[in-house]
């Protein structure tokens with residue numbers, strides 16, 4: 422795979438590492454610490470990182486957006502793991518939307 426190419430493998434590999442931290446020592450693993458603190462804390466972190474990403478974007482700080490996006494994706498993967506959701510479930514949801522314009526999809530919801 423070309424480094425930095427846009428497929429799910431980086432996230433898939435990070436997810437495997439995250440899952441492997443389940444039951445590990447919270448003193449030595451940040452992921453284990455998050456699992457230990459529970460879903461409310463994990464969800465809060467996802468929200469914080471999303472807001473920080475948005476702030477960097479509105480300030481037009483490209484490097485900041487990249488850093489905060491990485492934090493956001495890591496915490497989102499922790500949230501999936503804590504919810505027993507595997508990346509493949511999300512990839513399948515995205516695949517299922519392939520070729521369906523967001524505008525058409527929204528219109529079908531409004532009329533349904």
Ligand SMILES: N=c1c2ncn([C@@H]3O[C@H](COP(=O)(O)OP(=O)(O)OP(=O)(O)O)[C@@H](O)[C@H]3O)c2ncn1[C@@H]1O[C@H](COP(=O)(O)O)[C@@H](O)[C@H]1O
Pocket residue numbers: 435438439442449450451452453491492495
């Ligand atoms: N990608 C990440 C990653 N991104 C961010 N973070 C950590 O997330 C933390 C965010 O810090 P904050 O101060 O915002 O949050 P906090 O420490 O929970 O403090 P509070 O919100 O409670 O104030 C930092 O400690 C970052 O190091 C990450 N920690 C781990 N990973 C990946 O997960 C792998 C496993 O990590 P461990 O579980 O720590 O071994 C690592 O090899 C990395 O690949």
